[in-house]
Amino acid sequence: MRISELAATTGSNVSTIKYYLREGLMPPGVSRGATQADYGPAHVHRIRVVKALAEVAGLPLHRVREVLRLIDEPGEDTFSTLGRAVAALPPYLHDAGAQESESGTDYPLARAAMESLGQVFDPGYAAVAQLERALQAVAAAGIPLGDEQLAVYGRSLMEMAEYDIAGIPGEPAATVEHAVLGTALYEPVILALRRLAHQDAAARRLGDPPRP
Template sequence: MRISALAAEAGLPVATVKYYLREGLLQPGTATSATQASYDEHHLRRLRLVRALTGPVGLSVQQARSVLQLVDEPGDDLYSTLGRAVGALPPDGAEPAGADDPYPRARAALEALGQVYDPEFAAVAQLEGALAAADDAGMPITPERLARYGSAAADLAAYDLERMPPEPHAAVEYTVLGTALYEPVLLALRRLAHQDAAVRRLGREA
């Protein structure tokens, strides 16, 4: 298909598609003349990915390019690539507290849950910041709540990992999008489950 049809299929202006081509987020099409190129389903799929990363996921074009490079070149160490790809997603976490024990709350929490603690992993700083904010507000996460939330997270993670495509390029794409796009779904479902539980407990005005 021509660039105009590609843009229409993706629901994007042609100028935006051209911008993604210039920025290297979208692979060039197959040249069909000096001024025209042809695009296929592969390009459309990539455009949907770029649109998600720069839209709902909230990445800059530069950040999206970094993530796409990991999708395109996952390398031999898929575990490390997945960690870097997820680490490129918002939000940023807390600053390290010190060289010896940079994330003390997150370390203690992961030890309590019996999980891997690796301070290089971006979500550790994120957990540290989230636990510190709860402490500062006078509503610290109790060990019991940590166990409950940790267990729910582990169940969801096991489910998500079982469905990860075996092919490395697809695995990185699935992990990035599944992490970023399903987080808001989970949070909305939690708020709605609160509402559902509250209406059963408190009743509502007629």
């Protein structure tokens, strides 16, 4: 298909696609002359991935490029690649381009939480530093997570995690893409469902549910 068809198929502007091409966010099409090229399903898919990361998940351009590089070149250690991909997703703890976490850094609140839940504690994994900051914030606000609440959250989230991991493809590039997009795009769904669950629980406990 030509670039105009690619734009129509993906709901994008031609100028946006040309920008993605200039920035190296998608591979060039098959040249059909000095000013023409053909594009295929892989280009459609890549545009949808870029739009999901940039427009839905809200990643800045340099983070989108980082995630795409990991998808295209996942390396042999898929587990480490997934960790680097998570570091490219918000919340960001440092200035752009800075290391999100360091293996030599201790995170006492996150460590205690992971040990309580019986989960792996790896201080080099970006989500550990994210958890540490979040736990510091709730403690500072005067509503720290108690052991019982942490256990309830941990059980529910582990069930979700095991379901997600069981469903990811085995091929490295597909694994990274699936995990990153799932994290970036499902987390807003999880947040909304949690809020709606609170509404339902509160309505049943405190009064009649709202009428449609």
